[in-house]
Amino acid sequence: MTSRTTRWDSWPARVVPPMLVIGAIVALWWWVVARDDSAIFPTPWAVLTGAWELVKDGTLFEHIGASLMRVGIGFGLALVVAIPLGLWMGWVTPAYRTLNPLFQMLRPISPIAWIPLAILWFGVGNVSPVFLIFISSVFPMVVQTISGVHTIERRYLRAAANFGVPRSVLFRQVVIPAVLPEVVVGMRIGIGVAWLVVVAAEMIALHSGLGYLIMDSRNAGNRYDLVVASMVIIGLIGLLLDGLTRLLERLKTVRWRYVR
């Protein structure tokens, strides 16, 4: 790969400007709250000390762990279903024609709209949020995998046909690697939606998780410092999850798509 180390690529150039923006927003927030002398809206300092309280008594990590576990199971199941299903629907045209309209109908339904049904079917335990995460992340990943199969360039399929390789080799060495970059894009979308949904689901149905923490903090004595602290933590973990899936883009077998 060609080295392209301009000054915009060095790590301070990538870290400092976003930090400045966030710092400015926190300063503005502090200034507005201090001036209004609000009795209920917390200052950044109050948020920090509130979060520290939760760290000390250990409940914060329990909530984070609960949310992450639900996302892990729901997203994992979605991945295991979406990739084979997407490959099959992308490759076999009658399957695509038969199932695609159904998928296009289900896809725009907000995962939040499924919450009442999820509670009806699975109650208020762990199964409901896992189901919601599955429902919300499986469709983008299926759609992305299908589009990956459909956009394989014909010259590669022709080359494979020309060499007369067996079907297993065609799939292992041509179709799957050609689709992999699209699968990674689908995973990024899927994990983002999954994280969005777990918090929403926990607000309604559960007794653990970051979504529950938000609702519980408000209900149990208007602890808005903890509400905001939870929001910040949700944002930070979302950033982390996206960063982790982006690491997949560095895989050698995927990188061809991102260079040139």
Next chain:
Amino acid sequence: MSAEKMKIEIDAITKGFTDARGKVLPVVGGIGLQVAEGEFLAIVGPSGCGKSTLMNMLAGFEQPDAGSVRIDGRPVSGPSPKAIVISQQGSVFPWLTVQQNLMFGLNGTAHAETAQERAALADHYAAMVGLKGFENAYPHELSGGMLKRVELARAFIVKPDILYLDEPFSALDALMNMRMRNELLRILAEERHTVLLITHDVEEAIYMADRIVVLSPRPTTIQASFTVDMPHPRRIASVQAQQLREAILAQLGL
């Protein structure tokens, strides 16, 4: 020449395409041609005359509307590793290393049994086209000329009877284009194959081919045929080559 020595027999093939309004556009209008075993035949024609359609039918990617293509007397019904196509855009797999690309074709043949034999064969052909030391590189790390070498080596390794070259070097710059012509001739001197080159570059055809066929505009037919009776290495600047070039260009209306 006797019939049993013929490698490729093309018998009055035609092909048309139907446009959006349902009108049939004739592209190939009846081509009959025979290519002898080990012959290097160049097909020259104006842009858009249906050269690539002709190539697709020869390679088995498309079926002619009428007529037939036979290789070794057997009708072509689909693509086969006996006849490998190398086209302008290239089809080296970007997700496989050079070595994996070279080994790819061996999956469909019985030339190498074990993984070690395949890797050894891949390395042999990589060295043959001047890619030694790049076996583990990915295609995006290579230049356009090196990619063509990978493509050639990937074809040669399966020992095809026929090479179909569809403007193979026209995406390269002029210098690399000429270098690749010499490379190809050098390899062909080592391993004889029947070659069918489709090009719009008359000099390229004169430099490499034993015989040159000129196609007419659409619907394309064979307009003229020339034998290139010159020893290798050829000089394009020679009087004989220039006369031949003039004659071919005249056929193309230039």
